[in-house]
Amino acid sequence: MTLPTNKINGNNIFWDLDGVLRDLSFRFTNQEIATWTYVNSHGDGICEHIDKNLNDLLKAPPCEYLDLALMCEPLHIVSAQSDLWRPYTSAWTDIHVPEARVKYINNMEDKMKYLESGRRILVDDYPFYPDYTHIILINRPWNKETVAPRRANTPEELMVYLEGFLNGK
Numbered sequence: 792m793t794l795p796t797n798k799i800n801g802n803n804i805f806w807d808l809d810g811v812l813r814d815l816s817f818r819f820t821n822q823e824i825a826t827w828t829y830v831n832s833h834g835d836g837i838c839e840h841i842d843k844n845l846n847d848l849l850k851a852p853p854c855e856y857l858d859l860a861l862m863c864e865p866l867h868i869v870s871a872q873s874d875l876w877r878p879y880t881s882a883w884t885d886i887h888v889p890e891a892r893v894k895y896i897n898n899m900e901d902k903m904k905y906l907e908s909g910r911r912i913l914v915d916d917y918p919f920y921p922d923y924t925h926i927i928l929i930n931r932p933w934n935k936e937t938v939a940p941r942r943a944n945t946p947e948e949l950m951v952y953l954e955g956f957l958n959g960k
């Protein structure tokens with residue numbers, strides 16, 4: 792992977808956590824999660840699975856975009872986490888992104904508010920935002936149907952989009 796050696800100005804870049812930087816699906820199913828509402832052989836969706844296995848929040852491996860995110864200074868992470876999840880998630884971020892400025896929110900509508908003030912961009916995998924003008928979508932099986940002007944398939948592609956954003960495009 793060819794990534795920049797210099798730090799990236801992260802002031803206006805906001806990163807989602809799950810599905811972008813942390814892989815919560817590592818013990819959820821042994822097959823690809825094809826849809827957002829996928830249910831495993833126990834009849835659980837991903838959130839129900841995590842509610843029953845809170846340690847997975849701590850044990851989850853990083854995604855392939857973590858190294859690029861760590862180049863950002865500052866590293867802003869904004870993530871919808873239930874109260875139950877937050878202590879475990881904080882333990883994960885302490886290990887994997889100790890310098891990050893992490894904001895917890897309750898729902899996706901709250902996340903959109905981060906895009907309202909000034910020129911900002913959000914890196915996210917969520918498939919159901921009403922508007923992707925200020926979002927770089929991380930390509931995942933569960934957002935294949937989502938129409939977005941910027942869809943990153945690799946960290947290198949994401950870097951091109953971030954450079955474009957930082958250069959005013």
Ligand SMILES: [Mg+2]
Nearest residue numbers: 807809810916
């Ligand atoms: Mg996500």
